[in-house]
Structures are given as structure tokens and as C-alpha cells.
């Protein structure tokens with residue numbers, strides 16, 4: 001499947017590109033800077049330039065599915081969080097609809113389904129993620145929303161815990177998040193579902209078989 005990865009230059013996004021490529025999909029890396037292109041093109045992966053705060057419509061040409069893995073990051077203020085994590089995601093969902101792309105996988109965050117429960121400093125972020133997730137649920141697209149706990153740079157071991165709700169907080173390597181997103185892109189069972197995601201003891205394909 002030809003999959004547009006929004007946020008492809010990010011720490012999760014780079015893994016997503018590799019996992020999709022390794023599993024026989026055709027990833028297309030959306031990046032916002034021409035300097036970010038060679039790392040993908042050297043591996044034979046197509047890149048498109050697009051900025052969620054500007055025009056990124058051309059990135060959607062000839063695309064079959066979208067993984068949204070972008071975010072403004074922890075070092076920007078609430079204004080950027082709303083512009084990118086919320087409004088950027090909503091505009092991406094609209095672009096997907098406009099181009100007739102049905103499959104959309106969203107990298108969200110644990111607690112985005114209950115933003116009022118978050119620490120005060122996190123609330124604007126959780127509400128931004130929440131609004132984007134709710135918009136996707138109402139969009140008519142075949143969505144899957146993944147809400148991981150704290151992301152680490154540990155090497156992935158391919159073992160996860162994925163449930164509609166997990167009642168404890170925890171962490172997960174970015175590599176395992178990426179492998180889960182890549183696996184979900186073609187998993188019909190996960191369509192129109194939202195999951196919390198942590199490290200666990202089930203292999204990704206086993207955890208998602210049920």
C-alpha cells in the first residue's frame with residue numbers, strides 16, 4: 001500500500017518509514033525541509049515537501065493510506081500545539097477525505113481520550129490530541145487511533161500491550177510504536193478503533209490478532 005507518513009523526519013516517523021518499507025508497503029515521506037529528503041531518497045523512498053502550517057495538498061496525490069506521526073514537540077508553546085497537533089491533523093484528515101483516501105492511522109497520546117485527567121501543564125496538549133482524534137472518529141474514514149504512553153529511545157523488542165483502555169501509565173520504545181502503526185495500516189480488524197499502547201509481553205501481530 002502507498003502510505004503517506006506525515007512527520008516522517010521525526011523520531012517515530014523515521015522508524016515508521018523503515019517498518020513500512022520492510023513489510024512491503026510503499027512509504028512516502030512527508031517532510032518540511034529539502035535537507036531532510038536525501039536520507040529517504042538514498043534508501044529509494046519517495047519524499048514530498050509539506051508543512052502542516054502551510055499548503056501540503058500535493059503530498060496526497062496518488063496516496064492510499066495516511067499515518068499521522070507529526071507533532072509540535074515539547075519545546076513549543078500551546079499555540080504551536082494547536083496549530084500542528086490539532087489543526088494540522090484536522091486539515092490532514094480533510095485532505096485525505098478530499099482525495100478519497102479511506103485509511104488513516106493517527107499517532108495520538110495516552111490520556112487524549114480523557115484530557116481533563118491530565119496534569120495542568122499537559123492539558124492543552126491532551127485537548128489538542130483529543131480534538132484531532134474526535135474529528136477523525138467523525139470523519140467517515142477507516143481510522144485507527146493509537147495512544148502510546150511515554151516514548152523512549154530504547155531498542156524495540158516487538159512486544160506490546162494494546163487495549164481500548166489501559167488503566168495504568170507506562171512507556172514504550174518509539175521503534176515498537178512505529179512497528180505497531182505499520183502493522184495496523186493494513187489490519188482491517190483495527191478499523192474504527194482507538195487503543196492505548198504500552199510495552200507488554202505479546203508480539204505485535206499476536207496482540208492485534210484478537
Ligand code: NAP
Pocket residue numbers: 006007008009010011012013031032033050051052053069070071072073084085088107108109110147148149150151152174
Ligand atoms: P518528533 O521527533 O518531535 O517528531 C515530530 C515530527 O513532526 C517532526 O519530524 C517534525 O518535523 C514534524 N512536524 C512538526 N511540525 C510540523 C509541521 N508544521 N509540518 C510538518 N511536520 C511537522 O516526535 P516523536 O518523538 O517522533 O513523537 C511523535 C509524536 O508522538 C509526538 O509529536 C507526540 O504527539 C506523540 N507522543 C509523544 C509522547 C512522548 O513521550 N514524547 C508520548 C505519546 C505520544 P521536523 O523534523 O522538521 O522538526
